[in-house]
Amino acid sequence: FSMLIAELPYPLDLQDTVWERKEKEEVKAPPEFQAPPTVIMFPRQQEISSKGLRRQKRDWVIPPVNVPENSRGPFPQMLVSIRSDQDRNISIRYSITGVGADQPPNEVFSIDPVAGKMFVTKPLDRERRSSYHLRAHAVNMNGERVESPIDLYIYVIDMNDNRPEFKNQVYNGSVDEGSKPGTFVMHLAAFDHDDNTTANGMVRYRILSQTPHSPIPNMFTINSETGDIVTVAAGLDREKVSQYSIIVQATDMEGNLNFGLSNTATAIISVTDINDNPPELTSRTFSGEVPENRINVAVANLTVIDRDQPRSPNWNAVYRIISGDPIGHFTIITDPHTNDGMVTVVKPVDFEQNRAFMLTVVVNNQAPLASGIQSSLQSTSGVTISVVDINEPPFFPTNPKSIRFEEGVPAGTSLTTFSASDPDRFMQQSIRYSKLADPAEWLSINTTNGQIVTTATLDRESIFVKNNIYEATFLAVDNGSPMASGTGTLQIYLIDVNDNAPSLLPRESQICERINRNAGINITAADSDTDPNVGPFVFELPTFPASIRRNWTVSRLNGDYARLSLRIQYLKPGVYEVPVIVSDSGNPPLSNRSIIKVKVCPCDENGDCTLVGAVAAAGLGTGAIIAILICIIILLSEYTDWTSSVRRREKERQTKQLLIDPEDDVRDNILKYDEEGGGEEDQDYDLSQLQQPDSLEHIISKPLGVRRVDERPIIPESQYPIRPAIPHPGDIGDFINEGLRAADNDPTAPPYDSLLVFDYEGSGSTAGSVSSLNSSSTGDQDYDYLNDWGPRFKKLADMYGGGEDD
Numbered sequence: 001f002s003m004l005i006a007e008l009p010y011p012l013d014l015q016d017t018v019w020e021r022k023e024k025e026e027v028k029a030p031p032e033f034q035a036p037p038t039v040i041m042f043p044r045q046q047e048i049s050s051k052g053l054r055r056q057k058r059d060w061v062i063p064p065v066n067v068p069e070n071s072r073g074p075f076p077q078m079l080v081s082i083r084s085d086q087d088r089n090i091s092i093r094y095s096i097t098g099v100g101a102d103q104p105p106n107e108v109f110s111i112d113p114v115a116g117k118m119f120v121t122k123p124l125d126r127e128r129r130s131s132y133h134l135r136a137h138a139v140n141m142n143g144e145r146v147e148s149p150i151d152l153y154i155y156v157i158d159m160n161d162n163r164p165e166f167k168n169q170v171y172n173g174s175v176d177e178g179s180k181p182g183t184f185v186m187h188l189a190a191f192d193h194d195d196n197t198t199a200n201g202m203v204r205y206r207i208l209s210q211t212p213h214s215p216i217p218n219m220f221t222i223n224s225e226t227g228d229i230v231t232v233a234a235g236l237d238r239e240k241v242s243q244y245s246i247i248v249q250a251t252d253m254e255g256n257l258n259f260g261l262s263n264t265a266t267a268i269i270s271v272t273d274i275n276d277n278p279p280e281l282t283s284r285t286f287s288g289e290v291p292e293n294r295i296n297v298a299v300a301n302l303t304v305i306d307r308d309q310p311r312s313p314n315w316n317a318v319y320r321i322i323s324g325d326p327i328g329h330f331t332i333i334t335d336p337h338t339n340d341g342m343v344t345v346v347k348p349v350d351f352e353q354n355r356a357f358m359l360t361v362v363v364n365n366q367a368p369l370a371s372g373i374q375s376s377l378q379s380t381s382g383v384t385i386s387v388v389d390i391n392e393p394p395f396f397p398t399n400p401k402s403i404r405f406e407e408g409v410p411a412g413t414s415l416t417t418f419s420a421s422d423p424d425r426f427m428q429q430s431i432r433y434s435k436l437a438d439p440a441e442w443l444s445i446n447t448t449n450g451q452i453v454t455t456a457t458l459d460r461e462s463i464f465v466k467n468n469i470y471e472a473t474f475l476a477v478d479n480g481s482p483m484a485s486g487t488g489t490l491q492i493y494l495i496d497v498n499d500n501a502p503s504l505l506p507r508e509s510q511i512c513e514r515i516n517r518n519a520g521i522n523i524t525a526a527d528s529d530t531d532p533n534v535g536p537f538v539f540e541l542p543t544f545p546a547s548i549r550r551n552w553t554v555s556r557l558n559g560d561y562a563r564l565s566l567r568i569q570y571l572k573p574g575v576y577e578v579p580v581i582v583s584d585s586g587n588p589p590l591s592n593r594s595i596i597k598v599k600v601c602p603c604d605e606n607g608d609c610t611l612v613g614a615v616a617a618a619g620l621g622t623g624a625i626i627a628i629l630i631c632i633i634i635l636l637s638e639y640t641d642w643t644s645s646v647r648r649r650e651k652e653r654q655t656k657q658l659l660i661d662p663e664d665d666v667r668d669n670i671l672k673y674d675e676e677g678g679g680e681e682d683q684d685y686d687l688s689q690l691q692q693p694d695s696l697e698h699i700i701s702k703p704l705g706v707r708r709v710d711e712r713p714i715i716p717e718s719q720y721p722i723r724p725a726i727p728h729p730g731d732i733g734d735f736i737n738e739g740l741r742a743a744d745n746d747p748t749a750p751p752y753d754s755l756l757v758f759d760y761e762g763s764g765s766t767a768g769s770v771s772s773l774n775s776s777s778t779g780d781q782d783y784d785y786l787n788d789w790g791p792r793f794k795k796l797a798d799m800y801g802g803g804e805d806d
Contacts (some may be wrong), residue, residue, distance in 0.1 A: 035510040042084045042138055042147035064153035067128040072162055076110060078118035079154070083116050084138045084147045090140050092116075096152070098134040106261055109134060109154070118152075126156040127193045152280060158195035164203045166190045166265040173229065174270045177238040178370070181231050185220060185269055188227040190250035204255030206245040208264065217669055220246060220269070224255065229267060237488050238271040241306050245269075274370045275314035277307040279339075279363045280378035286361075288343060289386040292351040300383055302332065302341035304363055310339075311512035313367035317341065324359040332361065343383060351389040352425050359383040378635070391480035394420040394431050396488030400471075406495040407460040413451060415443070420476035429478045435471040437486060439464040443490075445474055452490065460494040461528045467529075496535035498586025504594030511566065512603035513573050519607065520565035521598065522557070525582045533586035535560045542593065551579055564596070573600050744791045 040062060065079055094116040100108035109132070111118045118136075132154040138147040160345030166188065173186025194200035198544050210217055214237040222229045229246070246267040247578045253260030281304050308314035319332035319341040329349050332341045341363065349357075362380045369375065396418065403416050422429050433450045435443065442456045460468060470492045477485040502525035509521045527534040536559025541549050553567040564578065575600045583591040601609035786797035 006140060012501050017128060040080050040082045040136075040150070040152075042082075042136075042150060061154065062130075062150060064155050066155050066157050067120060067124055068122045068157040069159050071120075071123050073123070075123075075433055076121045078227055079109075079114070079118050079120055080152075081117045082111070082136050082138075082150075085255050085614065086138075086146050092138050092146065093141065095137045095139075096134045097137065098132065100129075100132045100154075101134055105129075108132070111136075124156045126158045126195065127162065129156065130158075130195075131155045141490055158200050160194055160200040160253060160259070160261060162193040162200075162252075163261040164190035164192045164252050166250065166263060169265055171267045172270070173267060174272050175231060175236065176274050177236045177271045178234075178274060179231055179236055181233055183231045185229045185231060186267060187228065188222070188248055188250075188267060190227070190263060190265070192252045194252065199253045199256075200382070202254045203250050203252050205248055205250050206255070208249050211245045212241060214241050219244065222248060229269070238273045238309070239277065239798050241271060243268065243270050251645060265275075274310035275308060275365055275367045276370045276373050277314075278369055278376045279304045279306040279317050279365060280332055281361075281381040282377045283381060284378075285382045285384065286343075287384045287386070289388055290345050290349060291388045291390050293348045293390065295345050298333075298341040298342040298344050299385055302343065302361065302363075302381070304339055304341065306339065306365070308365070311336070314365055315339065316366045318364050318366055320362050320364075322360050322362050324357055324383075328394070329357070332603060343385070348469060349387050350423075351387045352423060356385050357385040357387070359385065363484065389424070389427075391427070391478070391482065392423045392482050393484035393486040394422050394476040394478050395486045396420045396476065396586060398763070400489035400491050402491045402493060404495060405458065406497055408497055409454055409458045415452045415454060415492065416490070417449060417451045418445065418474055418488060420488065422478055424478075424480065424619060427480060428455050429480050431476050431478050432478070434475045435472070436475045437471075439472075442470070442471050450474070450476075456491070458494055461500060462494050465494060468496070470494060491686035496530045496533055498529055498584065498588070498590055500528040500533075501590040502534070502537055502582045502584045503584050503592055504596060506596065507594075508597045508599075510599035510601060510609055512607060512609070513571055513600050514603075514605065515566045515569050520555075520563040521596070522561055523554075523580065523596065524561050525563050525584075527562045527584055529584070529586065534584055536585055537562075538583040538589075540583075542579050542581055545679045548579060551576075553582065564598070571600050573602060575599050586731060628789075719724050741794055744794075 008559075015160050053776065058079055065077065065083070071077065082094055086092060093113045094111055095113060096109060096111045096118060099105070101110075107117060107121055108124070110121055132375070134152040134154065136152055137145070137149050140146050162463065171186060171188055175183060175185045180455045188205065190203050192203050196202060205227050206220050206224060207218075207220065207222050207229075209217060215237075216233055219231060219233050219236070220229050221232045227248075227250075228249075246269060247264055248267055249262050249264050251257060251260040251262040281302060283303070286300050288301055290299040300428040302319065304317050306315045306317065316336075317334050317339045319334060321330060321332065327347065329345060329347045330343055331346050332343050334341055341361070343359070352659040359382065360380065361383050364375075364379065388462075397420075401416070401418055405415065408413075418433075420431055420433070422431060425780075432447050433443055433445050434447065440456070440462055442454055442458055442614065444453050444455050445451065458470070459465070464469075464470060472491065472492075474488050475485055505524050505526055506521075511521060512519050515606050523539065525535070525537045525539075527537075539554050539556065539562035540556055541552060542547065546721065549567075551568055551571060553565055555563050555565070557563055578598050579593055579595050581591055581593050583589050606609055783797070786793050786800065789797075
């Protein structure tokens with residue numbers, strides 16, 4: 001069988017057809033392959049010869065089918081015709097499978113199942129899909145395969161239908177000013193979606209324009225294949241041109257402007273600054289003046305010119321003083337906005353020492369100068385600073401001044417001369433002195449020469465002396481214009497003398513009435529003096545009265561402490577004043593007779609005074625103690641009786657019966673209340689509700705059917721004297737008794753008179769509801785017990801009980 005390729009509407013590249021020989025004999029190509037074939041035949045199957053040998057026939061490798069993209073049709077457009085050599089014997093049905101046929105994207109290719117002609121149904125786009133792999137099948141009418149599937153490769157031929165595209169429309173790059181030719185600046189790249197193995201996708205670059213043209217129109221060039229931009233000429237100067245704008249064109253078809261497609265982008269090239277301009281001071285000399293003794297003031301302003309990029313290390317000025325200020329009175333601070341140098345005083349200057357300063361100043365940049373750039377002669381200038389004399393205050397050469405004196409120096413003693421000096425040597429001025437602070441008022445000062453004299457006795461133990469030092473402050477004022485003053489402190493160290501006798505501590509204590517080995521009172525002394533006029537102290541008992549040494553003894557513990565204890569076995573409880581003589585170690589020593597009050601009392605087993613013993617030791621006898629206890633008991637008893645009485649009256653007030661016993665009180669069952677109050681515990685009564693109303697208009701005006709059962713009936717009734725109303729009586733019980741008494745003595749009063757409305761409900765009722773007292777009910781109810789309730793229920797007894805006549 002032979003394999004033929006159908007004639008296409010466009011030529012096939014037969015050089016891409018590969019013929020593979022699978023047999024060793026040389027076989028020439030059939031004559032029909034000298035021209036484009038028209039049919040693709042399925043390869044012949046292997047045959048078995050009569051001798052039983054397999055004979056392998058030639059196998060053709062089917063060349064791919066090339067289809068140009070973007071074809072205009074008409075569609076469907078036939079590509080190839082596929083045939084099987086068995087179609088002469090049986091009916092064959094052809095089909096294709098694969099991407100573009102029965103797989104997405106579907107129906108790009110189709111085949112005539114009878115004729116075997118394969119078509120493309122729409123234009124192809126290589127940028128979406130560059131090739132297709134299909135399989136052709138041949139089956140009989142029963143669907144049985146009669147040929148092995150063959151592979152069909154369809155390649156989409158690229159057409160130049162895509163322009164080169166830059167990722168950005170504007171690219172930014174930079175290059176240092178003064179760069180040499182060939183310095184790399186930046187890189188641009190354009191991408192073409194066409195096949196880059198063909199001229200359709202091969203991009204070339206060129207520069208269309210440069211703005212500005214200074215110093216020459218072609219300062220830069222671009223590599224046509226890589227897109228790298230480099231400098232081609234010297235002369236880049238940021239101070240003249242700081243930025244270039246370059247239009248770059250990218251063209252495919254290897255840059256062929258006649259056939260290729262183009263696109264453009266803009267490259268912005270910034271010329272970066274280098275320190276190629278040294279700073280220059282605007283003047284060869286500067287001047288200023290400064291008042292003496294002033295700091296942190298600007299005395300001169302230095303201006304500078306620098307053509308480099310402002311506010312960059314190449315522009316920022318750094319000033320230095322290289323001569324004329326060996327002590328460092330001045331410094332120069334750079335203004336970050338103007339780049340000026342401010343000469344500032346950091347150490348006070350003295351007119352009497354330096355009337356003027358001649359400074360030499362040099363200025364540089366923060367960044368070093370670029371290679372090959374020399375410093376300018378104008379980077380150095382002279383600065384003259386004049387010092388202005390002002391009136392300075394007098395000062396005390398020794399401040400504070402310390403002197404030493406013994407305490408007790410009498411008044412009128414000259415201590416020292418505390419004089420001040422005037423620093424203004426070129427001014428003839430006088431100084432006057434005065435006292436500024438003298439806490440104890442011990443000193444005075446001569447106003448002209450500063451001599452210090454005592455006005456009182458100096459006492460080291462004064463509260464104004466701290467750590468043996470007394471301080472006083474004095475003022476010195478000159479007569480300059482304006483006047484100036486200075487202060488000085490005089491410190492007087494007071495040497496202690498033995499002028500204070502010691503005093504005994506403690507002043508009170510207690511001890512057991514019987515002698516005990518460990519019993520005793522530890523005593524010491526307090527002395528306002530200091531060493532060596534204090535301890536060790538000497539403690540002793542006086543010889544008079546004799547009972548002191550007979551009952552007491554003092555034993556030394558150490559230099560500052562001694563123990564006072566009983567000499568006898570027993571001493572009657574009480575309070576004893578024991579005199580003790582204390583002497584210090586001064587020269588000469590001072591002594592003091594001090595009294596210590598000692599309470600002698602009975603003690604328990606622990607050696608502590610008992611309560612009774614302490615009271616007894618206080619000087620109270622047994623009778624006095626008993627009297628005090630009786631008074632305390634009487635007071636407690638009186639208090640208990642008083643509290644009991646108060647509680648009893650409170651309880652009686654709360655449980656007080658009005659007029660009847662609790663079991664007979666049925667008012668809470670027969671009264672109707674429109675609102676619920678606080679009950680029995682609510683003591684805030686509105687007594688106006690308990691009084692007889694003076695007018696019945698509010699009752700008569702009510703509509704029919706809206707009546708209270710406890711209101712007065714609107715019927716003719718006998719006239720009787722009106723009871724006097726008692727507004728707000730002091731006791732609710734008296735008010736109720738008065739009302740009931742008037743009702744009982746009124747023979748014409750209807751039964752409602754006993755059903756008065758009260759806010760006070762009493763302490764409760766144990767009676768049942770009176771709803772059973774219905775006159776219309778039937779039965780053998782006995783109401784005779786109403787006669788036992790007194791005259792208040794006489795009307796009810798007559799109505800329901802029948803009385804004695806029944």
